[in-house]
Amino acid sequence: MTPSTTVHSPLRLYGRSGELAILETLLGRLRHGDGGALVLTALPGFGRTALLDRAVAAHRERRTGPVLSATAAPAERRLPYSGLHALLCSAPGPLPLSPDRVLRDGITATELLVLLRELGAERPLLVSVDDAHGWDQESRAALVFAARRLGAGSRVAVVIGAGDETSFAGLPALRLGPLDDDAAAALLDRITEAAGAADQVDPVVRGELLREAAGNPRLLAGLAARLTPDHLAGRIALPWPLPGAEDVLDAHAARLDGLPPDTRTLLLLAAAAQEHEPEGAGTDGALLLRAAVSAGLGPAALDLALLTPSGTAGALQRAGERVHFSHPLVRRAVLHRASPQRRRAVHGLLATLLTPVQALPPAHPHPLPFPSPRRPASGPALLPALVQRACAAAGPDDALADALEAAAVAPRQHAERAAALARAAGLSTDEAVRAARYAAAAEHTRLAGDAGRARALLARVGARPAHDGAHLVRGLLALRDGPATDAHEALLTAAALLAPHDPRRALDARLGAAEAAWAMGDALAYLDALTRIPASAADPALVQYRDGMCAVLRGRVAEGQALLRRCVESTGRAHDPAVLLRGGVAALVVGDVDGACRSGARALAAVRAAGPEALLPQALEHLAYAELRAGRHARARAHALEGLHAARRTGQPNTASHLHAVLALAASVEDGTEACATHADAALAGAGPHGLAQAATLASWALARADLAAGRSGEAAARLDPLVRPGPRRGHFATRMLAVPCYVEASVLAGRADRGRGGDPVADAVAEFAVWTTRTTDPQAPAQLARCRALLAAPADAAGRYEEALAHHDRAGGDFEHARTQLLYGAWLRRRRRTREARGPLRDALVAFERCGARAWEARASGELRAAGEAVEAPAAAGGPDPLAVLTPQQQRIARCVAEGATNREVALRLSVSTRTVDHHLRNVFAALGVRSRTELARVLGR
Known part of the structure; x- marks a missing residue:
């Protein structure tokens, strides 16, 4: 019979490249005659066994030498030397010391060390032990003693897999975390x-x-x-x-089975008490103590569970007044191992302890089994008790579900209300009521910033066509993570369905539809959504906003701006972050940049104080954009970076695209082409598929501005031409005018302007910008208009136009725009061989660029100043040498993306490469910079 020649490649291990590299290093040293030891620790299910198997397979495939391998048998834990007996029985040939003798008479640690060295004397020996924490104490102690003494020249390597490292102190340890x-x-x-x-x-x-x-x-x-x-x-x-999940949960629970009964009961109480807490909040230590006393547990159980980590295998940890499980799966395992009857009893006990005494009628000195939902006392204070009652319920219970819904109101956090409503839905017998409660739970989950969980709750609603609330939540989720056109239509549909019976939520849907239309740059759709807002359903500030925006977009600019200014004044006294953000938009439309910054800052403070978490990325985006318009690029970058992390955390990639566009604009001033291109590419990658015209316009403008800073005026003009001029690729209706000054400058410097002659698109753009300047209170607009006219003016008139622009800048403030005008003026003077006159504005421009951190423009200003005959040193990189200078351009792009918090998949999508390519480059980045983690990389780039 012919033997099979099929080669079976080992199963790929995902996300373990670093761990595999460490094991390969250990095996490489072993092949060259040096030994060592490594302890792999991990909770059940994280792939510890797979890594040990891979190491053994690699050693055998290379025919390096023999292997001793064993896995602990829990049933033999109390049998001395049973672990070493199993290990020695795996030897491929006879041993100097019989395994049976070891089991019968034992073996000293020294004898084991000598035996291992003898086995590795001829060919390198690999020893692999899995689940070593389950070995008998004698075997474990002998193996640790021997492993500590294996090193250079020993020709023996020991790899140990264990649930924790407490029994293997002194040995190199590698703890496996979750997959990214x-x-x-x-x-x-x-x-x-x-x-x-x-x-x-x-x-x-x-x-x-x-x-x-x-x-x-x-x-x-x-x-x-x-x-x-x-x-x-x-x-x-x-x-x-x-x-x-049963297999993994059983493995976790098995680690706790050896604890005393009282301790296991305390762990069950701690696990059950987290059911009414927000995710990750842990357990109230005072409640746990009361529950333990009520359950008759003695002080020893409390000491063992809370004060002696080794007694609970690290299951519980105390943090101030809160108690946490070491891992969420440990908590789930405790609940999984308990019988349903025992779980219900524990939840019932907790419900009794959580029920406020004042909620009971005077005739009852003790808490009732369940407070009636018809009593006024069933408010938010009773929510924890009701959640525990729901956990104790043996089946559907409409009365309990009604009480949960009645208690799931403010001031409870959105996450708590969502959890209560989801439980109420599970207890409901009526299908329509159950679906409505799941939809409401999804809405609160979205507001809490968990978009993925919100979609999962919506999936439980089913396909009921009459479910209006579900349509609203789907539309609002699509607004942050989907094509803007889809969100617009979904929200208009939701508004039509909700209007007859829920005017407040119908209003939310219409405002969301208007926001979607704004994002996709459809002015007509934006007007249509606004006009659907009835005056009866809105507060006065919203009516002013609606009427003002409609008037501006329909050409009645003076009337609209008057209404929008009143809106800004009204919303300035508000506390609702959504209202404040609308006020900020109104302020930007009329050109009140400082007012927009104030509204954005107040909205951010309100969100941080009271939520909702889902609005945090928008608040940071609005504030960052307002700071950008004010010329405060460093502040804009700081807020936008924080917003980018918040957008990723809350599942809002559309907002992330807008924030990348803001970061690209900031980088076009501060960092130059490379960083600007990274953020602009990320913004365009998200804006294209989802139809985000505003993000695309801002990103293209940023790229053009970076081109201008680098002296590539032709490329800048080519980027801006389709955005500024009429046509299908025209820029966003609210932002295209902001790019006109850059367009005029780029076109003139590139020789593409016709100096104001008829039919010249540059002159037409300046004429349109002049009209816009009369309608806005943006303090920079008059100066920018004068600068544009200076660029197009005849030589006899240009100097006067530049002086006029500089006078406007003196009144408006703003270092960056002022410096740009000085730079253009100085360059114009130099080209006319008025070099001595040119040095003054060029020197002022260089100083101003340095002052406002515009490193991308310093080089251009210093080059012009050197050309004017003044000795100027090349600008140094801020903060010393660039840590990325040792990397290739592709590695630099990947390093910056990762430092901002992007996953490998997000980086691959952003740069249009494969995830494997990103992983390869990232390993080289870590090696070149001497860092070991993404956190260290972010710290290096931050410095």
């Missing part, structure tokens, strides 16, 4: 591809699986394996809770 987003997504692709459903996985289902697995590869595989093709494709709703 890219690796988890790639693993899910591999799993679904193997099941033949890779192209059919619904995005919402995909997001829920990744969220539930939380980077645990074994858990992800288990969850995906239990779903049918209809589940994966989103044709039927996902079961809840998702099946498939």
Whole structure:
């Protein structure tokens, strides 16, 4: 019989390139005759066994030498030397010391060290032990003793897999964390591809699986394996809770089975008490203490669970007055291992302890089993008790569901209200009521900043055509993560459905539709959405905003600006962040840049104080843009970077595109072409598929401004020409006029202007800009108009125009625009050989660029000044040498993206390369800069 020649490649390990490199280094040293040891620690399911198997397979494939390998058997934990017996039994040949003798008589640590060195004397030996924390104490102690003494020349390497490193002190340890987003997504692709459903996985289902697995590869595989093709494709709703986690949860629970009964009960109380808390908040320590006393637990159980980490294998940790589980899966495992009856009893006890005494009638000295939902006392204060009652319920309970819904109101946070409404939906027997509560839970989840979870809750609503609230939430989610046209139509539909019975939410839908139309640059659609807002459903400031914006866009500029100024005054006293943001938009439309900055700052403060979290990226975006218009580029960049992180955290890629555009504009002043191109490419990559005309216009303007700073006036004019001139590629209606001064400058310097003659598009743009200047109170507009006219003027008139522009700048302030005019004036003087006169404005321009941090423009100003005959040093990079100078241009782009918080997949999409390419370059970046993590990389770039 002919033996098979098929070579089976090992299963790919996703997201473990760093760990594999460390193991390969250890094996490389072993091949050259040097030994060592490494402890791989991880919670169950993180791939510790797969890494050990890979190391063993690599050692055997290279025929380096023998292998001893074993996995702990929990049943033999109390049998001395059983672990070493299993390890020695795996030897490929006879040993100097019989394994049976070791089990019978034992072995000293010194004898084990000598034995291992003898086995590795002829050929390098690899020792692999998995689940070593489950070995008997004697075997573990001997192995640790021997491993500590293996080093150069020993020809023995020991790799140990364990749940924690407490028993292996003194040995090099590597702790496995969860997979990052890219690796988890790639693993899910591999799993679904193997099941033949890779192209059919619904995005919402995909997001829920990744969220539930939380980077645990074994858990992800288990969850995906239990779903049918209809589940994966989103044709039927996902079961809840998702099946498939039992294996991982049992492994976690098994680590706690050896604890005393009282301690396990305390862990169950701690796990159950988190059900009414926001995610990640932990457990109230005082409540846990009261519950323990009520359950009859003694002080020893409390000491063991809270004060002695080794006693609970690190299950609980105290942080001030809160108690947290070491990992969310540990908490889930505790609940999973308890019987349903025991869980309900614990939840019932907690509900009794949480019920306010004042909520009870005077005739009852003790808390009732369940407060009636008809009592006025069932307000937000009772919400934690009601959530615990819901957890204790054995089945549907409409009365309890009604009480939960009644209590899920302000001042409770949106996340708490969402969780309560989702539980109320699960307890509801009526299908329509259940769907309405799931839709309301999705809305509060979206406001809490969890877009993925909101979509998962919407999936439970089903396809009920009469579900108006679900239409609204879907539209608002699409507004932040979807084509703007889709969001616009969805929100108009939601408004029509909600108007007869819910005018307030119908108003929210219409305002969202108007925002979508603004983002996609459709002025007519924006007007249509605004005119649908009835005066009866709006406050006076909103009516002023509606009428003012409509008047401006219809050409009644004076009337509209008067209304918008009153709107700015009215909203300046508001506390609602959405109202303040509208006031900021109105201020920008009339040119009140300082008013826009004030509104943006107040909106940001309001969001940080009281939420909702979903508005944080928008508040930072509006403030960053207003600061940009005011010429404060460093502030704009700081706010935009924070907003970018918030947009990614809350699942709002459309807002991220706008923020990238703002960052590109800031970089076109501060950092030059490379950083500007990175952000502009990211903005355009998101703006194109989703039809975000405003982000695309700003990004193109930023690229043109960076070209101007670098002296590439022809390229700048080519970028701006389609945005400024009429045609299908015309820029956004609210921002195209802002780019006209750059367009005029680029066209004149590139020789593309016809110096004001008839039919010249540059002269036409200046004429339109002049009309716009009369309608705005933007303090920079008159100076910019005079500068444009100076660029187009005859030589006899140009100097007067430049002087006029500089006089306007003196009144308006703003270093950057002032310096640009000085630069152009000085260059004009130099070209007319008036070099001595040119040095003054050029020197002032250089100083101003340095003062406002416009490093991208310093080089241009210093070059002009040198050409005028003055010795000037080349501008130095801010903060010393550039840490990225050692990298290639592609590596620099990737490093900047990663430092801003982008995942490898996001970087790949942004730069149009594969994820594998990003991973390859990122490893080289880490090596070149001497960093080991994304956090360190961000710190290096920040310096």
